Amino acid sequence: MSQFLTCPVCGRTQIDTPRCPNCEADLTALRILANLPPVKSGLDYRSLVLAIVAVILGFIAAKI
Ligand SMILES: [Zn+2]
Numbered sequence: 001m002s003q004f005l006t007c008p009v010c011g012r013t014q015i016d017t018p019r020c021p022n023c024e025a026d027l028t029a030l031r032i033l034a035n036l037p038p039v040k041s042g043l044d045y046r047s048l049v050l051a052i053v054a055v056i057l058g059f060i061a062a063k064i
Helices: 028-034 042-063
Strands: none
Touching: 028 042
16 A cells, blocks of 8 residues: 655655655655554554654664
């Protein structure tokens, strides 16, 4: 399923590629999150936040 994203770095909209064509930000994690099922409760939202933190930590670890 393809979904248009908005770049969190430069604000470009209607992005359907893994990277932002304007600033080349990696949107892979954003796309994964965008494709998750809709959040139904506060508890699920907490899990989503934990998932985002895990993705960010993984990204930082890959950079080192
Ligand atoms: Zn961008």
